[in-house]
Amino acid sequence: MIAKDFITIQKGLASYIHCTPVITSSLLNKIIGVNLQFKCENFQKTGSFKFRGATYAIQQLTAAQKSRGVVTHSSGNFAQALALAAKGLGVKAHIVMPKNAPQVKKDAVLEYDGFITECEPGNTAREKSAAKIENEIDATFIHPSNNKNVILGHSTATLELLDQTHHLDIIVAPVGGGGLLAGTALAAHYFSKSAVIGAEPMQVDDAYRSLLSGKIEMNVHNNNNNNTIADGLRTHLGSINFPIIQKYVDGIIRVEESEIISAMRLIFQYLKIVIEPSSAVALAAVIKEKERFKSQNVGIILSGGNVNLDTLSFS
Template sequence: MEHTYAQIGHLVHRTPVLSSRLINEISGAEVYFKCENFQKSGSFKMRGALNAISNLSSAQQRSGVVTHSSGNFGQAVALSAANLGVEAHIVMPINAPDVKKKAVTQYGGNIIQCEATLEARERNAGNIVASKGASFLHPSNQIEVILGNATAGMELLQDHPELDVLMTPVGGGGLLAGNALAAHYFGQDCTVIGAEPALVDDAYRSLLSGKIEGNTRTDTIADGLRTTLGSVNFPIITQLVDQIIRVEEDEIISALKLVWERLKIIIEPSCAVPVAALLKEPEKFRGKRVGIILSGGNVDLSKLPF
């Protein structure tokens, strides 16, 4: 992980850590928010994208890269590729937020739209790999991406090594797995918890069943968390994550509004999910030092839920 940080640390922002007296009072905990909404491309995914592209050979970089993403990883890949002189193709579901599609285009990525299913995303990405020879970058289920993501938690633990809990949202599992590794190697008896919308609680059910579960719906407001776990990150999560807390849509919206009002920063619904978990189960966190990764701030301001 130190090698990963040495490779990408100078290419990403060391994002600030904020706190709120009011949120501490409400939760009964000492909470530290790692603000990846201030990261380049607007989310933590810049870390994983940069690490994945940097680890490609020169020949692979010349052939370009492709990924499928509802937005944040697509933006990160487009910007990372542009910075490294690599062509990027981004497969995006038709229901991805317009603000994220616009950002991908502005960063120079080529958008291929598809139906809002994992099968459609994977099929379209596979077609580009076959036709152009591009290297596929998985948004969450690739070790280079996971290790890049881990640098966010690594930085947070460098600033606050005494954390009792590290909590992140979980969708595809790349952020949770990466920061579970960070807590394991750099924390001091630091428990890792994932937070997930109840409408798409595949990670919760996967930990219970011991196998990767799917979802039958994808209509959560937390658009970045609509995907499922993968074969690379699931074993890490199984071994190193203590539990997954599920939250309802109204709880996500309330947490989103609270952060906007009290921290005075813009976050997107997906990264309000662990804040909602903190507020939903205060007895679990009372008296503890809790680190939360605020994963991104790419918001369509015309579609705010409040």
């Protein structure tokens, strides 16, 4: 990759995606003591940055591949993103979702004309179902985070952020599957001198442990320790994004559940925007280590706004 390639990617995506706004709050800056610039991917189409990578990955397919469709497994933001991205490019999208996925998530995929295949809950079952579709109809499998083109598409959020701001000392992005953090790090490396920090819930600190051990670590699921409110970050790194993260990311800060909730409240209160808990993790990391960020210009990638409103009660 050279810098010019990213500009080509950005230009190719421009008419499909929203250039999302960057917002600030002087009161919040005063409270925290950091100059924060928030990149609002909650306002991206389908409500998250995932639409960027999904669109770019489909754009890169050959005409023959496009005619056969794409397939992924996701019960979260990538499902909606791939469905709408495919629709916009005239491609069929097959989404493998666990039977027990919330109806609201299934409805969102159907709304964007995605085809849902239900499977049993669990990673093995969903990988098997996706592989079956891949084989049967020769659809192209697009992984939600461990796919080079998905990562490159995601990098455009940071390209825009750098265009929209004057100078950033540090950029902070949440890390789950690693696609966003890898894309952020690549864009920052080629177009800025900004350091890049990942933010991760303590309960699913696989990325933090992976950087320490030098190999991809997992979270042990089905216990009480990985039930983080930041449900978009429960996944683990992959073979494509991990080396990028190892090379270009300057560290990962882990945060507690209560810190995520506090950061989410601050964003609701001062920025007046709706974000999902996974997005709040980045601000929580800055607050946790505020001495390290003190008086610096810090970009925060707010990854999405698809909060489950059933967990938010109005009274």
